[in-house]
Amino acid sequence: MSFGTPLALLGLLVVPLLIVMLAIGERRRRAQSAAFGTPALLAASLPMPRKTRRLMPFALALVALTTLIVGVARPRATLSVPDRSATVVLALDTSRSMAATDVKPSRLAAALTSARAFLDVAPKDFAVGIVTFSTSASVALDPTTDRDAARAALEQIRLGSGTALGDAVDRSVAAARSGLSPLQPLPADAPPATVVLLSDGEQTSGTRTPRAAAGQAKKLGVPVNTVALGTSDAVVEVPLKNGLKERVTVSPDARTLEEIARVTGGRFTAAPTAERLEEIYRDLGGRLGKKREEREITAGFAGVGVVLLLIASGLSVAWTRRPL
Known part of the structure; x- marks a missing residue:
């Protein structure tokens, strides 16, 4: 005081x-x-x-x-006061491992359900964008206050293959800072911007390392909140060239996700169940609607x-x- x-x-x-x-x-x-x-x-x-x-x-x-x-x-x-103007980018992992069913009905289905719950509780004036990433990262929806457009974008998400975690951080931060040059920090009077990144595996593709991407996000003033989805003993079947299938264990890379959150000033949480994941997204939706102000x-x-x-x-x- x-x-x-x-x-x-x-x-x-x-x-x-x-x-x-x-x-x-x-x-x-x-x-x-x-x-x-x-x-x-x-x-x-x-x-x-x-x-x-x-x-x-x-x-x-x-x-x-x-x-x-x-x-x-x-x-x-x-004090914690309402903050009705902000940009939030939801970055969703769509790699092959998201087909695992340790989180019911599947990791991807649970992630999409929780993202919809986030849209329900986030302040209406929040601009919400969506980034998907597998072997590469792409913007599925530029930040907008149109919740119907956001829900429609979620309906179009499909599974990919690899996990470009570092590229996802870069692309999400760029989407959250729409209209600014790549190296320009957020102005002091600009609405806050943040990223909520969900992933269930370690980086297997992409050109940018998660650590380098996190360092850049910190310089640009965009915190990245990370969610590790799934359990350590989940498996998926990967098709082989000879028509056979290989069972592969797909564990969330909690250590890397936790480091991304720590470096950027975000929050890391683990979601081993669909219920826990939805709870995390709802909590984030309410918490991101607050800001600390003297x-x-x-x-x-x-x-x-x-x-x-x-x-x-x-x-x-x-x-x-x-x-x-």
Whole structure:
């Protein structure tokens, strides 16, 4: 927390002074009472609740005064606030391994279902683009706020073969920064851009390494959130030239995906089931609709201080028949 007028906090020095004055007043009250009777008799005739009722309103008033002084100092805090203008690119792996059925009904079908769920929860003003990648990466849909176009693009996605993970990061970052030159960082006043990349395997094709692509995304200010889809023991059947088929284990390359997220400032998550994948996409849709922003919270402190002061005054009148 920071303060717009920190010198106003010097007013807090009044609080301990008032506490000292209260202690002195209580000491005088006890001395005067002792002069007119024995302590034991006074303790019997003046029960403890009476003292509590006398002091509690004063204590609440001190808390109210402290809160109001802090409010005068114009406190500022970093809050999570709605961000209705942003660009999100969904990068979907369409390699042959996405046919694996360890994620029901299949990895690709679960990915498409979850992408549709993301479209349902993402703020309507978000521009959403779609990139698909197998042996190469291509833009299936340029960023747009047209959700019907996005759903139609998802319906056209089909399986490929290899996994060009690095190329996918490059192409997704370029799509998220539409209209900017390849080396131009996002302007400070530009809407934020981010990538949500889902993959189920390690890189097997492409011209760009995932590490190099992640480094470039970091320089350009585009975080890449990564999702590792599937389990480590899933298999797919790969057709051979002689008409036979080979069973190949297809495990997600969680280490590479985690590194991409870490380097770019994104978030990595694992999705071993369709339910978990949909949960991740829905969470991302809601979280990407927020941004961290420093805001002044003077009104909150002022409101709490006034409420406490009114409560203290009301208790004082009710219990001691006099205002504070």
